[in-house]
Amino acid sequence: MEPFLKIDSVSKDFGGLRAVDRVSFDIERGSITSIIGPNGAGKTTIFNLITGLLRPSEGNIYFKNQKLNRLPTYRIVSMGISRTFQNLRLFTNLKVVENILVGRHLQGRANLLSIILRVPWVKIEERQNFEEAIKLINLFTLEGVAFSLTSSLPFGYQKRVAIARALATKPELLLLDEPAGGLTSQEIEEIKQVLIRVRESGVTIILVEHRMELVMDVSEKIIVLHHGRKLAEGTPKQIQEDQRVIDVYLGQI
Amino acid sequence: MKKTQVLITIFILILIIFPVFVTSHYFLSTLVFIAINSIAALGLFLLTGLAGQISLGQSAFFGIGAYVYAILTTKFNFPSLLTLLLLSPLGAGIMAAITGIPVLRFHGHILAVATLGLALVMYTIFVGMVSVTGGHAGISSIPHLSIGKVELNTDVHYYYLSWGLILLLLLISQNIIRSRVGRAAQSIHHILGGSEEAAMMLGINPMIYKLQMYILSAMYAGLAGGVYASYVTFVNPSPFNVLVSLMILVIIIVGGIGSMWGAVIGSVAVFLFRELMRFAIPIAFPTVGGEFEIIGWGILLIGMLLLAPGGLIQLPQHLYQKLSRKSRYK
Numbered sequence: 001m002e003p004f005l006k007i008d009s010v011s012k013d014f015g016g017l018r019a020v021d022r023v024s025f026d027i028e029r030g031s032i033t034s035i036i037g038p039n040g041a042g043k044t045t046i047f048n049l050i051t052g053l054l055r056p057s058e059g060n061i062y063f064k065n066q067k068l069n070r071l072p073t074y075r076i077v078s079m080g081i082s083r084t085f086q087n088l089r090l091f092t093n094l095k096v097v098e099n100i101l102v103g104r105h106l107q108g109r110a111n112l113l114s115i116i117l118r119v120p121w122v123k124i125e126e127r128q129n130f131e132e133a134i135k136l137i138n139l140f141t142l143e144g145v146a147f148s149l150t151s152s153l154p155f156g157y158q159k160r161v162a163i164a165r166a167l168a169t170k171p172e173l174l175l176l177d178e179p180a181g182g183l184t185s186q187e188i189e190e191i192k193q194v195l196i197r198v199r200e201s202g203v204t205i206i207l208v209e210h211r212m213e214l215v216m217d218v219s220e221k222i223i224v225l226h227h228g229r230k231l232a233e234g235t236p237k238q239i240q241e242d243q244r245v246i247d248v249y250l251g252q253i
Numbered sequence: 254m255k256k257t258q259v260l261i262t263i264f265i266l267i268l269i270i271f272p273v274f275v276t277s278h279y280f281l282s283t284l285v286f287i288a289i290n291s292i293a294a295l296g297l298f299l300l301t302g303l304a305g306q307i308s309l310g311q312s313a314f315f316g317i318g319a320y321v322y323a324i325l326t327t328k329f330n331f332p333s334l335l336t337l338l339l340l341s342p343l344g345a346g347i348m349a350a351i352t353g354i355p356v357l358r359f360h361g362h363i364l365a366v367a368t369l370g371l372a373l374v375m376y377t378i379f380v381g382m383v384s385v386t387g388g389h390a391g392i393s394s395i396p397h398l399s400i401g402k403v404e405l406n407t408d409v410h411y412y413y414l415s416w417g418l419i420l421l422l423l424l425i426s427q428n429i430i431r432s433r434v435g436r437a438a439q440s441i442h443h444i445l446g447g448s449e450e451a452a453m454m455l456g457i458n459p460m461i462y463k464l465q466m467y468i469l470s471a472m473y474a475g476l477a478g479g480v481y482a483s484y485v486t487f488v489n490p491s492p493f494n495v496l497v498s499l500m501i502l503v504i505i506i507v508g509g510i511g512s513m514w515g516a517v518i519g520s521v522a523v524f525l526f527r528e529l530m531r532f533a534i535p536i537a538f539p540t541v542g543g544e545f546e547i548i549g550w551g552i553l554l555i556g557m558l559l560l561a562p563g564g565l566i567q568l569p570q571h572l573y574q575k576l577s578r579k580s581r582y583k
Contacts, residue, residue: 089448091448105436112465115433166455
């Protein structure tokens with residue numbers, strides 16, 4: 001059987017700089033994988049390549065046997081991939097619940113004409129949307145801030161909104177870019193519980209993360225990138241004992 | 254929520270009873286012109302306030318709406334009501350649909366310049382296509398709007414028509430803001446805090462919503478043009494020059510770009526400002542002509558952006574915050 005997500009010898013050049021160099025790996029359905037490595041190793045670039053924000057210079061990316069290389073981002077999302085950004089990119093002009101409602105865009109059918117004419121089903125759809133959004137808000141314990149603007153929230157809350165918004169698209173594959181960055185140990189513990197719950201609901205997860213307490217606890221597989229190349233791939237235990245990884249990355253901590 | 258409902262009710266009541274007390278032709282026709290500007294500004298609010306895309310092409314759509322009404326009713330005897338409510342907006346909307354796909358690929362000022370180009374081209378067509386538009390001489394004896402057998406031929410009629418349309422369009426705008434489409438549009442508003450990349454990551458194709466808001470804003474402007482032509486009963490190119498596009502943009506910025514009410518408040522404020530300039534400039538600089546107005550626009554725009562970036566609608570809140578901050582330091 002073909003893998004769920006297949007990165008096949010993918011490279012990305014920015015002018016003369018090769019940010020990602022012939023990286024290959026497979027992701028199994030239902031797994032949690034972490035991508036780690038020093039700054040500038042090409043971790044976020046891999047996410048941008050998978051989601052179509054960047055195009056691979058060489059190589060192919062397959063999701064459920066379909067080639068993603070040339071598809072626009074919103075098409076890739078509709079196939080079941082969602083992500084968060086390292087700098088979150090919440091819609092700061094909208095409330096928390098509205099951010100999540102935007103995440104439910106693909107689940108809705110209301111178009112401009114039916115909205116202007118106030119067709120009855122639009123109202124029903126809107127109510128269902130709202131109920132589903134509230135479910136996510138409860139899951140991420142955001143009840144107290146549901147009607148606040150996201151710009152007014154503490155960072156830890158904003159991170160949870162970002163994950164909830166990405167999950168609102170009902171993805172099969174969720175890419176999280178540094179979900180634990182800037183959080184306290186207690187907040188990391190909360191994120192850990194969230195990730196485990198999300199995975200239990202059947203969503204495959206890939207993390208880009210620096211915080212080893214999260215990476216080592218939740219991942220089944222770790223991929224180490226260094227200068228755009230894949231340095232190692234294995235279970236957390238294998239990675240912790242890998243001398244090359246200790247030399248370039250883990251040893252520095 | 255309660256407070257805004259009370260304010261809206263008061264607003265509607267004042268609108269209804271106003272002509273009972275004020276019967277002067279000057280005041281009523283002024284209010285009709287303010288309403289016509291508000292309709293066009295409300296459309297631009299949907300494009301610029303919601304979706305964050307700047308257009309300086311609204312004068313083109315305004316003109317298309319007016320000429321569609323003028324030509325179809327005078328030369329082809331089309332029914333005026335159908336033409337005004339459907340064909341004027343449709344004509345402008347079709348032009349927006351054709352120009353939207355190439356133009357909306359641009360961002361920021363380049364989009365503004367591209368739409369400005371459209372306004373210039375359309376103005377040139379209004380002036381130059383003499384066989385269709387009558388050139389500078391324009392088209393006269395345009396029939397007023399008739400609803401059934403009733404011809405709307407007084408200022409009071411047009412007052413109720415134009416402000417009634419505004420209430421309807423405000424209601425439609427409100428529905429759009431709180432809908433799937435409205436939220437998608439707001440999610441790409443990069444100036445106010447949206448992000449096209451984040452929106453795409455949620456499955457939104459930004460182009461679709463830019464285009465829809467662009468077409469809708471053009472249809473509002475087209476409707477405004479139709480009302481204008483049927484009220485004034487004469488069109489020539491001068492009310493559709495490029496400065497009108499600028500004025501509509503100034504209206505929504507002065508009124509408050511974050512709220513649909515900013516379009517109405519801004520129209521009133523900009524009208525008052527313009528009257529003030531007409532009165533003040535000849536006294537201060539007796540030798541200059543009307544071109545000096547544009548300096549006044551610039552001062553108004555910069556002043557608003559400095560003193561109340563959220564526009565007049567947020568001015569009370571803005572002043573309150575400033576005052577309470579000052580008193581805290583004492």
